[in-house]
Amino acid sequence: MAERPGLLTRWNQARRADGLALRRALPDRLLPLLVAAMAVLAALALAGATGAQILSTRWSNGAASMLTIQVPDPETPTTTAGTTTHLTRSDAVLAALADSPGASRVHRLDKAELGALLAPWLGQDHDFALTLPAIIELHMAAGTQTDATALARRLAAIAPGTLVERNAEWGERLGRLADSLHSCALLAVAIVAGIAVVLIAATTRAGLAARRLPIELIHAMGATDGYIAGRFARRTALLAFIGGLAGSVLALPILVLLSRVAAPFAAAAPAPAPAADWTMPAHMLLATLPTPLAATLLALAPAAALIGWLTTQATVRAWLRNLP
Amino acid sequence: MIRLRDVGFRYDAAGTSAPVALRQISFEVPQGGFRWLLGPSGAGKSSLLRLLALTARPTSGTLEILGSSVAQARRAALARLRRRIGVVHQDFRLLPDLPVFDNIALPLRLQHRPEDDVRDEVHSILDWVGLGSRATARPPQLSGGEQQRVAIARAVIHRPALLLADEPTNALDEYQANRLMDLFRDLSGLGTTILVATHNDALIRRYPAHELELAQGRLLRDG
Numbered sequence: 001m002a003e004r005p006g007l008l009t010r011w012n013q014a015r016r017a018d019g020l021a022l023r024r025a026l027p028d029r030l031l032p033l034l035v036a037a038m039a040v041l042a043a044l045a046l047a048g049a050t051g052a053q054i055l056s057t058r059w060s061n062g063a064a065s066m067l068t069i070q071v072p073d074p075e076t077p078t079t080t081a082g083t084t085t086h087l088t089r090s091d092a093v094l095a096a097l098a099d100s101p102g103a104s105r106v107h108r109l110d111k112a113e114l115g116a117l118l119a120p121w122l123g124q125d126h127d128f129a130l131t132l133p134a135i136i137e138l139h140m141a142a143g144t145q146t147d148a149t150a151l152a153r154r155l156a157a158i159a160p161g162t163l164v165e166r167n168a169e170w171g172e173r174l175g176r177l178a179d180s181l182h183s184c185a186l187l188a189v190a191i192v193a194g195i196a197v198v199l200i201a202a203t204t205r206a207g208l209a210a211r212r213l214p215i216e217l218i219h220a221m222g223a224t225d226g227y228i229a230g231r232f233a234r235r236t237a238l239l240a241f242i243g244g245l246a247g248s249v250l251a252l253p254i255l256v257l258l259s260r261v262a263a264p265f266a267a268a269a270p271a272p273a274p275a276a277d278w279t280m281p282a283h284m285l286l287a288t289l290p291t292p293l294a295a296t297l298l299a300l301a302p303a304a305a306l307i308g309w310l311t312t313q314a315t316v317r318a319w320l321r322n323l324p
Numbered sequence: 325m326i327r328l329r330d331v332g333f334r335y336d337a338a339g340t341s342a343p344v345a346l347r348q349i350s351f352e353v354p355q356g357g358f359r360w361l362l363g364p365s366g367a368g369k370s371s372l373l374r375l376l377a378l379t380a381r382p383t384s385g386t387l388e389i390l391g392s393s394v395a396q397a398r399r400a401a402l403a404r405l406r407r408r409i410g411v412v413h414q415d416f417r418l419l420p421d422l423p424v425f426d427n428i429a430l431p432l433r434l435q436h437r438p439e440d441d442v443r444d445e446v447h448s449i450l451d452w453v454g455l456g457s458r459a460t461a462r463p464p465q466l467s468g469g470e471q472q473r474v475a476i477a478r479a480v481i482h483r484p485a486l487l488l489a490d491e492p493t494n495a496l497d498e499y500q501a502n503r504l505m506d507l508f509r510d511l512s513g514l515g516t517t518i519l520v521a522t523h524n525d526a527l528i529r530r531y532p533a534h535e536l537e538l539a540q541g542r543l544l545r546d547g
C-alpha cells in the first residue's frame with residue numbers, strides 16, 4: 001500500500017500542477033516591493049489624517065461656548081474714581097462676570113492648569129519667572145449669544161487692559177484647517193489606493209500574457225473563470241499582503257516619532273505619553289501610537305491584500321471574456 | 325448526442341478577408357456513435373472539431389452538444405460541458421513545463437478528484453499507453469509518438485462523454501494505431517460519442533465506420 005500524502009501536500013500538489021505556474025507568471029519581487037512603498041505612503045497620509053482629526057477634536061472641543069478672559073496684573077488692587085479699593089483686579093472681574101447674563105460657569109485657572117496650558121510652549125516646569133495674567137474661562141449656557149466686544153468694554157472699565165477672546169473663533173479656524181488637512185490626507189490615501197489598483201491590474205495582465213497557452217488549455221478543459229481568476233487573485237493577494245506588511249513595519253518607527261512630536265498638542269492634558277524606546281519589539285511600539293492610528297496601520301496589509309484580490313479577480317475575468 | 329444545423333464558421337469574424345472555414349454544416353451523431361471525419365488538408369476538419377470542443381463559437385447556425393444548446397448556455401454551463409469532452413489536438417498541446425504525469429492528470433484535477441484517485445488513474449493509463457517509466461519526464465524530452473500517446477491519455481483519462489481526436493495516429497506506428505482504435509471501439513461501446521479526423525486511409529479501411537467528408541468547408545458526405 002502506497003504511503004498516503006498529507007492533506008496539505010495533496011492540496012498543494014493539486015494547486016501546483018494545473019499548469020498555471022503562477023510563481024513565474026506573477027513573480028514575488030517587484031509587486032511586494034512597490035506595494036510596500038505605497039503602504040508607507042498610505043501610512044504617512046493616514047497618520048496625517050488621524051493627527052488632523054485628533055487636533056480638530058481637541059480644538060473645537062468645548063471651545064465653542066467659551067470665552068477666555070485675560071486679566072494682566074491680577075493681584076493689583078482696583079481703583080475706583082482715583083481711590084484704591086480692597087478688591088484685586090482679578091476678583092473684581094470675577095465678580096462682574098458672575099452676574100453677567102447667560103454665564104453658566106466662571107472658572108479662574110489655577111497655577112497647575114496654567115502650567116498645563118503653557119506646557120507645550122514652555123515645558124512642564126511650573127515655576128515661571130514672568131508674572132502671568134489671570135486666565136478666566138467663562139462658559140456660556142448653550143444657545144446664548146455673547147457680545148464679546150461689549151463684554152470687553154465693560155471689563156476694561158473695571159480692570160483696564162483686560163482682554164476677552166472668543167475661543168470659538170480660533171477653534172473654528174483651527175478646526176477648518178484640521179478638516180482640510182484631513183481631507184487632503186484622505187485624498188492622498190485614495191490616490192495611493194488608485195495607483196495600487198492600476199499597478200496590480202498591469203501586473204496581472206502581464207502574468208496572463210505570460211501564461212496564455214496554459215490558461216487557454218485549462219479553459220478548454222473546463223476550468224471555470226472563477227477557478228482561474230481565483231488562482232491569480234490568491235497569488236496577488238498574498239504578494240500584496242506581504243508588501244503591505246513590510247510597508248507597515250517600515251512606517252511604524254516614523255509614525256511613532258511623529259506621534260511623539262505631536263503628543264503635547266494632541267493630549268487633553270500633558271500626561272506623559274508612554275515612552276517609545278527604539279529597542280522595543282514592534283507590537284509594543286505599536287501600543288505607543290494613538291489607537292486609531294495603530295488600527296489603521298494594522299489594517300494596511302489586509303487592505304492591500306483585498307485590493308490585490310479584487311483587482312485581479314476583475315482583470316482576469318475581463319480577460320477571460322475574450323475566450324469563448 | 326451532438327446535433328449541428330446550418331452551422332457556419334469563419335475565423336476572426338470582424339475581418340472581412342478571413343476565409344470562411346465552414347458553411348452550412350448539418351449532421352447528428354447519437355450517443356456512443358463513431359464518426360470518421362475526412363477531407364483534404366484545409367477542408368475544415370480541425371475547425372469543426374474546435375466548434376464541437378466549445379473552443380470556438382459558430383458564426384451562424386445552431387449547435388447542440390451533449391444535449392445542451394450552445395448559443396443559450398451560460399459560461400459556467402459551457403465550462404461544465406467542456407469537462408465532459410476529451411480532445412486530442414493535432415499539435416498535442418502538452419504543457420512543456422509540467423511532467424507527463426501532471427499533464428495527464430489535468431482533467432481529473434480540474435474536476436477536483438481526490439489525489440489518490442488521480443495517482444491510480446494516471447499510473448494505469450500511463451501503463452496502457454506504454455509510458456509507465458516516463459511519468460516524470462517533460463514533454464519536450466519525449467519522441468513525437470510518445471507525446472501523442474500522452475495527449476491521447478490526457479483526452480480519455482476522465483472518461484469523457486464526447487471524444488474528439490484530430491489526426492490521433494499520425495505519429496503512431498501501426499501497432500499503436502490499432503491499439504488506439506480498439507480503445508475507441510471499447511469507449512464507443514460504453515457510450516462515448518467519438519469523432520476522429522484523419523488522413524490515414526489504411527486505418528479507415530481496417531476500421532470501416534460512418535464517415536463525414538468535408539471539402540472546402542462544406543459537408544459532402546454523411547454516411
Ligand SMILES: Nc1ncnc2c1ncn2[C@@H]1O[C@H](COP(=O)(O)OP(=O)(O)OP(=O)(O)O)[C@@H](O)[C@H]1O
Nearest residue numbers: 335343345363364365366367368369370371372414
Ligand atoms: N487560426 C486560424 N485563423 C484563420 N484561419 C484559419 C485558422 N485555422 C485554420 N484556418 C483556415 O481555415 C480553413 C480550415 O482549416 P482547418 O485547420 O480546419 O483544416 P483541416 O481540415 O483541419 O486541415 P488539415 O488536414 O491540414 O489539418 C483553412 O483555410 C485554414 O487556412
Ligand SMILES: [Mg+2]
Nearest residue numbers: 369370414490
Ligand atoms: Mg487539421
